[in-house]
Amino acid sequence: MxxxxxxxxxxxxxxxxxxxxxxxxxxxxxxxxxxxxxxxxxxxxxxxxxxxxxxxxxxxxxxxxxxxxxxxxxxPEGVEPRFIAKEGRGPRIWVLVGDDDTPERILETAEKLGAEILWRNHYWAEFNGKNHCFRDPWGNEILLWVKGGENPEIPDDYTRE
Missing domain, CATH: 3.30.720.120 (Signal recognition particle alu RNA binding heterodimer, srp9/1)
Structure with missing residues (x-):
């Protein structure tokens, strides 16, 4: 195993x-x-x-x-550091958006609750996925992933790589 x-x-x-x-x-x-x-x-x-x-x-x-x-x-008292690291690159958490939800709703809700939208509407051909990203109020990056599917249609307003 x-x-x-x-x-x-x-x-x-x-x-x-x-x-x-x-x-x-x-x-x-x-x-x-x-x-x-x-x-x-x-x-x-x-x-x-x-x-x-x-x-x-x-x-x-x-x-x-x-x-x-x-x-x-x-x-029991824990150890240092006892603060959120705000400088430099931290971990990025990837979340697959479910069929019963949309990245637009998620981004709107996250932003309303204090998140910073980092980007919207990007397509990554290497893994055939549409993606969007926000930073939560604690500095963690959350990347939203939507499967491209077979023969994906990529809207004109999407950036591509």
């Missing part, structure tokens, strides 16, 4: 607000464990098989850790 990615965390100085942000933007369940210290975001659903039916593998969850004391850690 290979090593498996099971979870990832993003940093926040207000995990409760970040949990509420992602619940509203994506419709994910905000599971505070415990409230304000660590929040698990549960998207629900399952990875799809090639035929479009659900597999037995649940969609990955995302954690939101409190930069003041990132858990777990053997030291």
């Amino acid at each position: 290979t090593n498996s990615l099971i979870f990832f965390d993003i940093p926040s100085d207000d995990p409760n607000a970040a949990g509420e942000f992602y619940a509203e933007v994506f419709g994910w369940e905000n599971d505070p464990r415990p409230l304000g210290k660590y929040h698990r975001m549960v998207p629900g659903g399952f990875f799809k098989k090639k035929d479009g039916t659900d597999s037995e593998i649940g969609n990955l969850h995302m954690g939101i850790s409190n930069v003041a004391n990132v858990r777990p850690n053997p030291n």
Whole structure:
């Protein structure tokens, strides 16, 4: 068996607000464990098989850790640094937009809640996907991905690479 990615965390100085942000933007369940210290975001659903039916593998969850004391850690007081890194490139989280949602709705909601829109309407031929990107209020980049499909129609207002 290979090593498996099971979870990832993003940093926040207000995990409760970040949990509420992602619940509203994506419709994910905000599971505070415990409230304000660590929040698990549960998207629900399952990875799809090639035929479009659900597999037995649940969609990955995302954690939101409190930069003041990132858990777990053997030291109960946590360790430095205790602030959000704002300079330079950080992780980019990719989210596949579901068939029952749109990138326009997601971007509008994210911006209303304090996100910065980094770009809209870009097509990346290498992976056949339309994409859009925003930075959440805590500095994390979220890249929205829409599958191009077979013989994709790319609107004229999209940039391409």
